[in-house]
Structures are given as C-alpha cells and as structure tokens.
Amino acid sequence: MPNSTEITKKAADHPEGAERMRSGQFFRPNCDIVERDDELLLLADVPGARSDQIDVKFENGTLSIHARVERRQAPETEYLLCEYAVGDYWRTFQVSEAVDASKISAEYANGVLTLHLPKAESLKPRKIAVTST
Amino acid sequence: MxxxxxxxxxxxxxxxxxxxxxxxxxxxxxxAEGSWTPTSRSQPAVNLWEQGDALVAELEVPGVTSEQLDISVIGGELSLEIHRPDPPGDGVTYHRRERPTGSFARVLRLPADVDANRVQAELKDGIVTITLPKAEEAKPCRIKVASAS
The missing domain is CATH 1.20.5 (Single alpha-helices involved in coiled-coils or other helix-helix interfaces)
Known part of the structure; x- marks a missing residue:
C-alpha cells in the first residue's frame, strides 16, 4: 500500500530454498537502500536482534542478512493483544553494482542494521582536472 | 473472504x-512489495499481556531514540506517540525506501486500572517495553469467608 506511515512485518521466503532445522517464523526486514557517490548504504529494521546474532554475508554478488531473534516472552504467555509475531529476519539482495567486498562494514544500533558497501575504485566518480596550455 | x-x-x-x-x-x-501479507498494518503494532500484578505492553520501534517516544497514561488509556525523523534526502539516490518515517500515534484502552505513577518504559534494541503495575483496587483480593457459628 502506498502509505508511508505503515509499519509492516512481512514473512520471508525460505532462505535459499532450503528448509530450516528450527521451527518458527522468518520475517523480511524493511530496508532503505541509498546510493551515495562512493558507497551504497543499506539500512535494515531488525528490532529485537542483538549485534552478536546478526550474520551478514556477501558472496558472488549476493548480500544476505540473517538476524536471529529469540522469543522475549515465555511460550505460555497469554496475550491480551497480539499484533505482531517475533522471529528471525532474513533477506537477500542481488548487488549488481561493483562493490569492494573487502571493505564492507556494518553497524547496529537501536534495532537498525547499517551496512556500508563501498563502490569499487573504478566506479567512483572522478573529477578530471582540465589544464590549460 | x-x-x-x-x-x-x-x-x-x-x-x-x-x-x-x-x-x-x-x-x-x-x-509494491510483491504479495499482500496479512501482517500489514497502518499503526504501530502492540503486544500486550499480563505479568503478575502488572500489564506489559511491547512495541517494535527500530531506529527510534527515547527522545522520539512519547508514552503517557491518562485515565484508563495508554497513549503512544512515535516520531521518526526523515532520513537525509539531499544529494543521495534512494533505490529502496521501505522504512517508515513520520509520526505515529496510538491510544490503547487498558483492560485494568493501572498505577500511573509507577509505569516504567525501557528501550532496548529497537523494542520498547512498558510495564504498567495494576492499581491496588484492580489487584485480586482474597475474601475471607467467616463462618457464622
């Protein structure tokens, strides 16, 4: 829905088409992808995850994000209101731009994962100085 | 259907x-996002449960700092306001923009009277947990049955 004030939590597909050993739901985190002159910036909402439980992989042009989220309440909790479920986050992206994989960095704060994907040297815009003779 | x-x-x-x-x-x-999913909603989602002598409300608020959260208890209602700042938009190109921005408000009618002075809220890893201790009158009270002899 074209409603920017909407908070959504979407179910993710089976990661890599394989079935998982652990039961539970997988969610697709909402992401912003921003292109700057020298890098691609990816912001992913993964509330409830801890920094040591987030896996980011970049392989053959595929970026995958997996954040494990444990249940915060006892399974027998009886909810008076239950509007969202809690589960792992999973999402993959095909990165077509040439990215310098060795320089990818990640930060995590307040439930948001920030990934910096620096562009490969050859793609960075370069200002050519014109010299007068 | x-x-x-x-x-x-x-x-x-x-x-x-x-x-x-x-x-x-x-x-x-x-x-826009492929298939419709039953979890779409247009307001901050809340989970609420009873824990001992308190009600506990929990919300997912990724990217929000404690200054951007307004939580108040008025009468028997819990009022929640979330302000998410707009991300910088100058000089950059957005390939994807899914994370919500702007202000969200929600008022929940609480199923029990709570002691507004003892309400506590904690923000951690993008999750806010609000503990609302029940008012004395709302706590269960055991009635002694006196036998008339």
Whole structure:
C-alpha cells in the first residue's frame, strides 16, 4: 500500500530454498537502500536482534542478512493483544553494482542494521582536472 | 473472504479501512512489495499481556531514540506517540525506501486500572517495553469467608 506511515512485518521466503532445522517464523526486514557517490548504504529494521546474532554475508554478488531473534516472552504467555509475531529476519539482495567486498562494514544500533558497501575504485566518480596550455 | 487471523482488540473502523486498502490495492495492481501479507498494518503494532500484578505492553520501534517516544497514561488509556525523523534526502539516490518515517500515534484502552505513577518504559534494541503495575483496587483480593457459628 502506498502509505508511508505503515509499519509492516512481512514473512520471508525460505532462505535459499532450503528448509530450516528450527521451527518458527522468518520475517523480511524493511530496508532503505541509498546510493551515495562512493558507497551504497543499506539500512535494515531488525528490532529485537542483538549485534552478536546478526550474520551478514556477501558472496558472488549476493548480500544476505540473517538476524536471529529469540522469543522475549515465555511460550505460555497469554496475550491480551497480539499484533505482531517475533522471529528471525532474513533477506537477500542481488548487488549488481561493483562493490569492494573487502571493505564492507556494518553497524547496529537501536534495532537498525547499517551496512556500508563501498563502490569499487573504478566506479567512483572522478573529477578530471582540465589544464590549460 | 475474510482471512482467518486474530484481530485482537482493534477498532472495527480500522479493520474496515485496512480491509478496503487491501481490496483496492489488489484491484488496481499488485502491491509494491510483491504479495499482500496479512501482517500489514497502518499503526504501530502492540503486544500486550499480563505479568503478575502488572500489564506489559511491547512495541517494535527500530531506529527510534527515547527522545522520539512519547508514552503517557491518562485515565484508563495508554497513549503512544512515535516520531521518526526523515532520513537525509539531499544529494543521495534512494533505490529502496521501505522504512517508515513520520509520526505515529496510538491510544490503547487498558483492560485494568493501572498505577500511573509507577509505569516504567525501557528501550532496548529497537523494542520498547512498558510495564504498567495494576492499581491496588484492580489487584485480586482474597475474601475471607467467616463462618457464622
């Protein structure tokens, strides 16, 4: 829905088409992808995850994000209101731009994962100085 | 057909609006994100449960700092306001923009009287947990039965 004030939590597909050993739901985190002159910036909402439980992989042009989220309440909790479920986050992206994989960095704060994907040297815009003779 | 899912204590008007949104979105073309999922909603989602002598409310608020959260208890209602700042938009190109920005407000009618002075809220890893201790009058009270002899 074209409603920017909407908070959504979407179910993710089976990661890599394989079935998982652990039961539970997988969610697709909402992401912003921003292109700057020298890098691609990816912001992913993964509330409830801890920094040591987030896996980011970049392989053959595929970026995958997996954040494990444990249940915060006892399974027998009886909810008076239950509007969202809690589960792992999973999402993959095909990165077509040439990215310098060795320089990818990640930060995590307040439930948001920030990934910096620096562009490969050859793609960075370069200002050519014109010299007068 | 109404999908089978737990609707909680949502206002019927909200349910109707969401349902209309869903139908219209389906009619005029596929939604932006591929397939419609039953977890879409237009207000901050809340989980609420009872824990001992308190009610506990929990919300997912990724990217929000404690200054951007307004939580108040007025009468028997819990009022929640979330302000998400707009991300910098100058000089950059957005390839994807899914994370919500702007202000969100929600008022929940609490199922029990709470002691407003002892309400506590904690923000950690993008999750805010609000503990609302029940008022003395709302706590269960054991009545002694005196036997008339």
């Amino acid at each position: 109404m999908p089978l899912r737990y609707r909680g204590l949502r206002h019927p008007v909200t349910q109707l609006r969401d349902e209309m949104d869903r139908l219209l979105t389906g009619f005029f073309g596929p939604p």
